[in-house]
Amino acid sequence: MNRHLPAHRTRRHALLGLLAAGALSLAAHPARAQVAGEKTLRxxxxxxxxxxxxxITRTAQPALAKALGHPVTVENQPGAGGVLGVQTLARAAPDGYTLGVVSNNxxxxxxxxxxLPFDLNTDVVPIAVVGYTPIxxxxNPKVPASNAKEFVAWLKSRNGEANYASGGNGTILHLASAMFVDEAGVKARHIPYKGVGPMLNDLIGGQVDFATAALPSVQQHxxxxxxxxxxxxxQQRVAAAPEIPTFVEQGLPGYVVEAWFAVLGPKGLPPAEVRRIHAAVVTAFADPGVAEAMARQGxxxxxxxxxxxxxxxxxxxxKYAKLVKKAGIEAQ
Incomplete structure (x- = not known):
């Protein structure tokens, strides 16, 4: 993936959204080795x-638990567009028993x-950017288009009446769709939802016309x-879904979006714990079963x-401060 794009193209590219990778850790105190496995990590x-x-996180969950010697629970906290979950992480004790897996959001x-009820620069500790997932x-199948040319023509015929969904206002999926609309030179109305699940339900039900999503979340559909x-x-076709052409090859060379996922800890997490968690993430995602699943998901x-x-x-x-400004999204 190209990380050195010229300025005029950087405005049209985003490292997206979606999506996610998990990690855990052990508590940083002398008794750690004596209590291994007794306390659940979340x-x-x-x-x-x-x-x-x-x-992605639930796929890697068993391997992460094995790598750190503790049972692991996964807690979804999508409230307020995801702000609630980051707030929970930011306020957690820096003992290694609470970590977060986040996307570009x-x-x-x-x-x-x-x-915001937290400062992203000071209240969390980035531990690892784990990888990227295709967007x-x-x-909805009722939309009479099967490729980019037909879809753009249909959007133009709708004169701005077509709509697209996202997992929330200002999320990476919102930006990804807004960037497509801009790149294609069309208009469409944005309808934000409280999470990807509700977004997909209404997209499948026909209440909305289109959306962007991380490939793993829509493969079954x-x-x-x-x-x-x-x-x-x-930039290139994805091995997990080789039948789906890229927008680059369909005449929209400026539309390239990639979603990254990363592991965070709360502020004050000791450097030794950061290294321990990082090592566990490397081990877990190198597990043959996890690696195979990640490849299958793209x-x-x-x-x-x-x-x-x-x-x-x-x-x-x-980077995203510039993209948000370009997309015309106002802070709320």
Missing amino acids: IVLPNAVSSGVDT VVIFPSVIQQ VLVV LRTGALRAIGMGT NVINVSSPERAQQFFKDELA
Whole structure:
């Protein structure tokens, strides 16, 4: 993936959304070795059930538990567009028993929400950017289009009356769809939902026309025909879904969006615990079963160092501030 795009193209590219990767840790105190396995670790997801982050985290959950020697629970806290989940993480004790798995959404929050109950620069500790997941634009089967050319023509014929869904106002899926509308030179109305699950329910039911989503969250619906894929927001076709063409090859070279997922800890997490958690993430995602599942879902795993993750978050905060401004989304 190209991380050195010229400025005019950077405005049209986003490292997306979706989605998610999990991690756990052990508590940082002398008794740690003596109580291993006695206390449950929780992974807080500021994302709804059925989201890309949720799918990826639950897939890796058993391997993560094994790598750290503790039982693991996954808690979905998508309230307030995901702000509630990040707030829970930010207020957690830095003992290694509460971690978060997040998507691009978290670096968008400061640009779309006027008063956040946390400071992303100081209240959380990036531990690892785990990888990336493909973003696909999907439509309700009633939409009379099966490729980008037909879809853009249909949108133009609707004169702005077509609508698209997202998992919430200002989320990465909102931005991904807004960027498509901008790239295609069309108009469409945005309808935000409280999470990816409700968004997909109404998209399948025909209440909305289209949406962008992480591939893992819609693979089953594509197989059953409940949804139809128009194109993939990647530079090249994805091995997990080679039948879906990219928008680049369909004449929209500026539309490339990729969703990343990362592991965070609360502020004050000791450096030794950061390293321990990071090592567990590397081990868990190298597990053959997890690696096979990630490939099947189309995810690209490339676990960053803690140092790289921390710089990455700073860069992404600045990047999305520009994208939000370009998309015309006002802070609320």
